[in-house]
Amino acid sequence: MAEKPDPFAGFDRRLDAAEAERRKAKPDDDDAGRPSPYGGGFQAGIDVFAGVAVGVAMGWFLDGWLGTRPLFLVLFLILGFGAGLRNAYRTMLRLAPDDDRG
């Protein structure tokens, strides 16, 4: 009966090779699970929307508290829009595929 080949012959060498291969392949895997361009745009849209919504809410309550309507409402609407854009920019940087990073 022929001797069965030892399955563990050169195991460490093969494991090292496989791990090196995996490390090399890693950067390409980076896009896994990232949203499509459409999805990315949708995500950024939600960021801008949330920014404006939070800005308006903050301004509204500050005005109600200080009795200065509509001073803070207008101010925080603009600031909220800025904050929304800031967050959208961050989201795009982190969630967009590498080739879209400016």
Added chain:
Amino acid sequence: MADPLHQFVVKPIVPLEIAGLDLSFTNSALWMVITVVAAYALLHFGTRHAALVPGRLQSVVETAYEFIADLVRENAGRDGLRFFPFIFTLFMFILLGNMLGMIPGSFTFTSHIIVTFFMAICVFIGVTIVGFVTHGAKFLTFFVPQGAPTALLPLLVPIEVISYFVRPISLSVRLFVNMMAGHTMLKVFAGFTVALGVFGVAPLLVATAITGLEFVIAFLQAFVFTVLTCLYLHDALYMH
């Protein structure tokens, strides 16, 4: 035609009222319990007979574990791994909630803003506490952008502060909108299929395609929620 929003109605199963508060056990709560039981069963039976060469269930569990561990390491840094149990729980809860919501006739609790907002506000408050515990009062300098001209700071600091407080809103709205919009769209096309009779084949094809897309979104939104949690954690741990 069936009401496409009917699927989102929260119905009490076991009515319960304590001190004027409606604490009924609802269909939403029931599906959360089912999700927790399913996640526990998956992890329990997947690791019960842990073998060197994993079986099918064990490899599902190991893939999920390694996927999230890599995610935390890459996005929150090495120190973020301390919070791995929380992040893994969060991911499994949202993922299984979204996936179980794809079963016809089930209830998708992630399509309710109050559920997603509660998860987001927990993340937000927790991350803020981590920031202050790690850096003390120095964490407040997180709101001062590095290298910005001093003249612009009165404008930039409020924007940074607001953009910080926007996080729980955008985090919760993102998950809720994606789940609700997709499920509504499915119901609308399913309604067309019934209403159009023979010509219902066209909307049926669309509904089939959307079902596939919905499974992708169910995973993707659980993934996005987890990634953003990790990124917020990274900000709290390393500040920039």
